[in-house]
Amino acid sequence: MAIRAIGVREESRFRIIRNGDVDIEVEGKHLGGVEQFEDNVVERRLSLYLATDGKYVLSYSGAKYNRWGEVLNSPQDVMNALLDRNEFLGTLEKLLLEEARKRDPAIRGISRIRAGADQPNSALPDIADPNRMSSSEIMKVVNRYIGVTSGYLGDFTYRTHEEFYPEYCNLGINPSNYFGTTRERFIAILSEAEPRTQAAILKGVLERFPIIGGPATRTQELYDQIVEIVRRLEAVAPVPIPTPVITSAVLERALADAEALIRTNGATSGVDRVHTALHGYMLAVCDEAKINHASDQSMIAVFKLLREQHPKLRDLGPRSQDIVHVLRSIGAIIDALNPVRNQASVAHPNEDLLETAEAMLVINISRTILHYLNAKSPKP
Numbered sequence: 001m002a003i004r005a006i007g008v009r010e011e012s013r014f015r016i017i018r019n020g021d022v023d024i025e026v027e028g029k030h031l032g033g034v035e036q037f038e039d040n041v042v043e044r045r046l047s048l049y050l051a052t053d054g055k056y057v058l059s060y061s062g063a064k065y066n067r068w069g070e071v072l073n074s075p076q077d078v079m080n081a082l083l084d085r086n087e088f089l090g091t092l093e094k095l096l097l098e099e100a101r102k103r104d105p106a107i108r109g110i111s112r113i114r115a116g117a118d119q120p121n122s123a124l125p126d127i128a129d130p131n132r133m134s135s136s137e138i139m140k141v142v143n144r145y146i147g148v149t150s151g152y153l154g155d156f157t158y159r160t161h162e163e164f165y166p167e168y169c170n171l172g173i174n175p176s177n178y179f180g181t182t183r184e185r186f187i188a189i190l191s192e193a194e195p196r197t198q199a200a201i202l203k204g205v206l207e208r209f210p211i212i213g214g215p216a217t218r219t220q221e222l223y224d225q226i227v228e229i230v231r232r233l234e235a236v237a238p239v240p241i242p243t244p245v246i247t248s249a250v251l252e253r254a255l256a257d258a259e260a261l262i263r264t265n266g267a268t269s270g271v272d273r274v275h276t277a278l279h280g281y282m283l284a285v286c287d288e289a290k291i292n293h294a295s296d297q298s299m300i301a302v303f304k305l306l307r308e309q310h311p312k313l314r315d316l317g318p319r320s321q322d323i324v325h326v327l328r329s330i331g332a333i334i335d336a337l338n339p340v341r342n343q344a345s346v347a348h349p350n351e352d353l354l355e356t357a358e359a360m361l362v363i364n365i366s367r368t369i370l371h372y373l374n375a376k377s378p379k380p
Helices: 075-082 091-100 135-146 158-169 182-192 195-208 220-236 249-265 267-288 299-309 320-344 356-376
Strands: 002-006 013-018 021-038 041-051 056-061 068-072
Touching (some): 002 091, 135 195, 158 182, 195 220, 267 320, 267 356, 320 356
Antiparallel strands (some): 013 021, 021 041, 041 056, 056 068
16 A cells, blocks of 8 residues: 655635535645555545634545545644544654645644654654755764653753753754654754754754763764764755745745755755746846836846846945946856756756756855845835
């Protein structure tokens, strides 16, 4: 019997059917669905929807289910509905949460399941992005370096775990937003963090938990391995995407798609969407500044319009001639991004795709340009 995710439905109104009659009408968005099938017969199908009023609807169908839907008030209620009588999630339920967490931040906080100590990997999906920590690396940090007792992480209490992130990592992370024990919350936080945040957490762990006084598995060799992981993470940490001052539907969708693709499929899959986001932002900035442009104008042509006509790019302050030279060089980079996107990304069925390091180079350059244009845009 096999399990797979099903496509996200893009419409905004849904009907959950029971026995041929409309049971629940949902206005909102589809967060994802999964199904279990054998011999092309769907035995069980689960789908999750987020309604415009903030409630969730969980639908059940398939040969082994009577078709029905359940209205739930919160992400925690979703988790409780999916847990079995032993408070564990099945494989199908885990996959549904992994799909839903890509599209709803509120689900992310509860999507790491309650797993027993004899099931260290059951709550942790494989991470497709090779630049981030692997599941094996995360579990080594948790079980071997920090140590776990009765399901709890090291000597952390809920209070000291919450204090750990600002005190040792300089991060504003609140573990109370996550479900489970200190161990489960730590795993959830570390596994979904971006590389630079993962590196900061690991450095905090090494400071908070010295080798002396730790479990027998907390060795100098493991300490050195974690130091090397930190170096790798810091070397590939991506430039973060800013919150755009000026936005559009195309831009918001492209940014969201890019983040999801980079996280789940790796950097190469995100090149096209980051390219689209940068192009869309340039067009939005032109529209905001009343700069005329063709609807299908190329990205390099739009950038030239911005350089020549946008008031914030005409006044460049001290060393303006040097900055103009930098901007012209950026124009050359933008011109080179088009063939890279068209001929070496998944925008088209290309046989030769960018390697991860080169894909991250393209993504980081695009994000850096977006940061600059965002900083020069007038604040609302």
